[in-house]
Amino acid sequence: MIMTKQEFLVSVNLREQTLEFWLERRWLIPDDSAPEVRFSECDIARAVLIQDLQRDFGVNEAGIDLILHLVDQLHGARQALSLLRESPPFK
Numbered sequence: 001m002i003m004t005k006q007e008f009l010v011s012v013n014l015r016e017q018t019l020e021f022w023l024e025r026r027w028l029i030p031d032d033s034a035p036e037v038r039f040s041e042c043d044i045a046r047a048v049l050i051q052d053l054q055r056d057f058g059v060n061e062a063g064i065d066l067i068l069h070l071v072d073q074l075h076g077a078r079q080a081l082s083l084l085r086e087s088p089p090f091k
Helices: 005-011 016-025 041-055 061-086
Strands: none
Touching: 005 016, 005 041, 016 061, 041 061
8 A cells, every 4th residue: 555645644653753854864765756755554564663663672763773774684685585586496
């Protein structure tokens, strides 16, 4: 599901100032190919993760930077492994 900025703010109970900060930090990178920025379900999941890290675990900004970087690396490694499994074997 793709949503507008306002729909995203409501769905994750987030203030616009906070979202702007997260966008500056590149903690969220929504689709900006359309005239209006659009958010996906992945953006919602990432926002909820950030909120959990801050609220439940007390992780600071540097910690969130690191955690999100590691999560992104993990997803990249999973994607590469999946592509490798789908490719024909070398002879």
